[in-house]
Amino acid sequence: MPYERPLIRVEPPGPKARELIRRHHELIMTSTHDPENLPLVIERGEGVWLVDVDGNVYLDFTSAIAVNNLGYPTHPEVARVAIEQLSVLAHAAGTDFYNPYQIPLAEVLISIAPGDFGKKVFFSNSGTEANEAAIKIARYSTNRKYFVSFIGSFHGRTMGSLSLTASKPVHKKRFYMTMPGVIHVPYPNPYRNPWGVDGYEHPDELVSRVLDFIEYWVFEHQVPADEVAAVFFEPIQGEGGYVVPPKTFFVELKKLADKHGILLVDDEVQMGLGRTGRMLAVEHFGIAPDIVTLAKALGAGVVPLGATIFRKDLDPEPGAHSNTFGGHALAAAVAAKNIEVIKSLLPHVSELEKLFIERLAELKERYRAVGDVRGLGLAWGVEFVKDGRTKEHDAKTRNRVLYEALRRGLVLLGCGKSAVRLIPPLIITEEQAKIGLDIFEEAVKASHS
Numbered sequence: 001m002p003y004e005r006p007l008i009r010v011e012p013p014g015p016k017a018r019e020l021i022r023r024h025h026e027l028i029m030t031s032t033h034d035p036e037n038l039p040l041v042i043e044r045g046e047g048v049w050l051v052d053v054d055g056n057v058y059l060d061f062t063s064a065i066a067v068n069n070l071g072y073p074t075h076p077e078v079a080r081v082a083i084e085q086l087s088v089l090a091h092a093a094g095t096d097f098y099n100p101y102q103i104p105l106a107e108v109l110i111s112i113a114p115g116d117f118g119k120k121v122f123f124s125n126s127g128t129e130a131n132e133a134a135i136k137i138a139r140y141s142t143n144r145k146y147f148v149s150f151i152g153s154f155h156g157r158t159m160g161s162l163s164l165t166a167s168k169p170v171h172k173k174r175f176y177m178t179m180p181g182v183i184h185v186p187y188p189n190p191y192r193n194p195w196g197v198d199g200y201e202h203p204d205e206l207v208s209r210v211l212d213f214i215e216y217w218v219f220e221h222q223v224p225a226d227e228v229a230a231v232f233f234e235p236i237q238g239e240g241g242y243v244v245p246p247k248t249f250f251v252e253l254k255k256l257a258d259k260h261g262i263l264l265v266d267d268e269v270q271m272g273l274g275r276t277g278r279m280l281a282v283e284h285f286g287i288a289p290d291i292v293t294l295a296k297a298l299g300a301g302v303v304p305l306g307a308t309i310f311r312k313d314l315d316p317e318p319g320a321h322s323n324t325f326g327g328h329a330l331a332a333a334v335a336a337k338n339i340e341v342i343k344s345l346l347p348h349v350s351e352l353e354k355l356f357i358e359r360l361a362e363l364k365e366r367y368r369a370v371g372d373v374r375g376l377g378l379a380w381g382v383e384f385v386k387d388g389r390t391k392e393h394d395a396k397t398r399n400r401v402l403y404e405a406l407r408r409g410l411v412l413l414g415c416g417k418s419a420v421r422l423i424p425p426l427i428i429t430e431e432q433a434k435i436g437l438d439i440f441e442e443a444v445k446a447s448h449s
């Protein structure tokens with residue numbers, strides 16, 4: 001029977017969940033879990049619903065961190081393809097030999113990446129690996145050493161991508177030194193930036209502040225522009241708080257990059273694949289990046305899969321980079337079907353965007369603790385502050401909201417220092433989205449002091 005509403009039988013964490021969480025902490029590496037994580041032990045999923053080990057039913061507004069864009073447990077069309085593929089071939093050394101399955105996926109990925117130029121694809125298993133490949137392609141092809149990335153960004157946790165990441169100090173604590181040569185610059189965050197510019201009222205001023213920073217403070221004081229291989233960016237910062245930059249930012253950034261022969265690497269690991277109502281989030285900003293990285297939703301929650309799509313002329317020589325699982329036949333078949341289903345959902349996501357715009361604007365009007373609301377499609381961030389004037393972060397209220405929502409049957413995740421992200425599976429219906437938004441408002445009301 002499909003679920004229609006959340007159903008909380010026992011206050012989470014229930015007895016089974018408590019025991020499993022205790023055992024988890026005994027056995028699994030501590031670093032994977034933040035002490036503020038919600039005590040949710042998921043046993044199964046159905047569409048947009050999650051059922052915990054104590055029988056509580058929740059509405060999911062996380063998509064398992066932007067992975068299960070097609071919901072749970074597996075979209076039926078993707079499941080059918082996966083089962084068929086399993087009976088033919090799952091893995092057969094797709095980087096040493098050849099298989100027919102990775103070719104159609106490469107073609108479809110090339111077709112969804114903007115830019116009327118030749119492209120190629122490298123397959124990997126995760127977001128961090130997709131970005132490591134991008135780092136190597138950029139360095140190899142330009143023979144330049146430096147990178148620029150943005151404060152607040154998250155690009156992964158292996159040593160190369162970690163050096164680009166500037167999200168939380170704990171990610172880097174005791175890991176010095178990571179890859180040298182990365183310069184971090186402010187992201188054009190309209191709500192909160194070093195210059196105090198209201199980027200909603202004055203987007204052009206914010207854009208020029210960031211670009212001047214790069215041109216003057218970086219290229220004239222720190223590193224020569226002609227030794228910078230690439231600028232890495234998230235088209236919307238995900239872990240950093242679902243921050244949407246001004247519309248013109250990337251066009252201007254591209255002009256600057258082109259002037260100095262610098263590549264642009266677009267990290268779509270969290271925002272790509274339909275999340276914003278377009279196949280790639282960068283499509284909202286009108287540029288064609290030189291390299292695009294994908295992971296998370298690419299494998300539809302069935303297979304771990306990353307991809308790096310790059311300009312054909314940047315292609316490194318044989319042996320320069322490779323791996324074991326790239327071109328995995330099962331992963332390739334699943335991802336190709338997944339993209340086809342996501343494509344069919346794009347109009348639905350754009351339609352639902354209106355509901356989120358309207359309901360979250362009302363929320364901001366009603367509650368002082370809501371400092372900022374931003375997003376596109378089904379990718380929304382709500383930032384909590386102690387005082388709208390000083391914009392002091394209010395992580396305590398944010399954390400209460402997460403818990404108050406959970407106990408009412410809505411699963412949410414935090415992001416940034418004091419924001420909540422609302423990222424339901426793209427298959428969510430309008431009625432289900434309304435249920436989630438109602439619970440979210442109740443949780444804000446209950447947490448608001």
Ligand SMILES: Cc1ncc(COP(=O)(O)O)c(C=O)c1O
Nearest residue numbers: 126127128154155156238269270
């Ligand atoms: C934008 C972005 N890039 C890269 C990553 C790293 O992906 P993974 O955890 O698969 O290595 C993440 C993960 O949250 C991300 O949000």
